[in-house]
Amino acid sequence: MIKVAPSLLSADFSHLRRDVERVEEAGADYLHLDVMDGHFVPNITFGPPLIAALRPHSRLLFDVHLMIEAPERYIKDFVNAGADLITVHVEACRHLHRTLTVIKENGCRAGVALNPATPPQAVEYVLNLVDLVLVMSVNPGFGGQSFIPAVLPKISLLRSWIEERGLAVEIAVDGGVNRQTASLAVKAGATVLVAGTAVFAAPDPRVVIQEFKSI
Ligand SMILES: O=C(CO)[C@@H](O)[C@H](O)COP(=O)(O)O
Numbered sequence: 001m002i003k004v005a006p007s008l009l010s011a012d013f014s015h016l017r018r019d020v021e022r023v024e025e026a027g028a029d030y031l032h033l034d035v036m037d038g039h040f041v042p043n044i045t046f047g048p049p050l051i052a053a054l055r056p057h058s059r060l061l062f063d064v065h066l067m068i069e070a071p072e073r074y075i076k077d078f079v080n081a082g083a084d085l086i087t088v089h090v091e092a093c094r095h096l097h098r099t100l101t102v103i104k105e106n107g108c109r110a111g112v113a114l115n116p117a118t119p120p121q122a123v124e125y126v127l128n129l130v131d132l133v134l135v136m137s138v139n140p141g142f143g144g145q146s147f148i149p150a151v152l153p154k155i156s157l158l159r160s161w162i163e164e165r166g167l168a169v170e171i172a173v174d175g176g177v178n179r180q181t182a183s184l185a186v187k188a189g190a191t192v193l194v195a196g197t198a199v200f201a202a203p204d205p206r207v208v209i210q211e212f213k214s215i
């Protein structure tokens, strides 16, 4: 069954609680929280206080996508804020194995993200440590960009490694996910669809979420 993770980046920032409740009622599985620091990516969003403020109002799995340099400095803050899954970028971690271990030791699920130009081999030796691999299908930093189809073979290769090793690792695809690209990503082996614009700009998010879940 495909899981859907609406990205809060495309919500109405003056009505965040309302929008979170809306996607939860519409059948979302995760709430995808894009944290950006203005260094790793050219944009700044929000941090632990906002996540902590939303936490009491939702039972969704809080999926925190850290687009920040040296994320190991902030793992505890995001755990305390209520993250259930913390995903770090392979490009932002000097000691990826250690950072993923720290996330797990803090009782959180661990994810690792790959930019479009990063080869899948970059996560080959940590696949046994993670719960999720996040394949970026846009260059991170902004919502509303177009899906880069060149990442599809990367999803397929990761899926084959996961199957060969008998691991229970989700593959999420993030960026430019809409009706067409969602099908391509699922065919390639993705099991989690992150979507901002497609969900929050839709007249009825429920229709989109249910469509994605039934692919
Ligand atoms: O991490 C990111 C962007 O860096 C994503 O989570 C986007 O927020 C997805 O937005 P859409 O491409 O679906 O509008």
Ligand SMILES: [Fe+2]
Residues within 6 Å of the ligand: 007, 032, 033, 034, 065, 174, 194
């Ligand atoms: Fe994201």
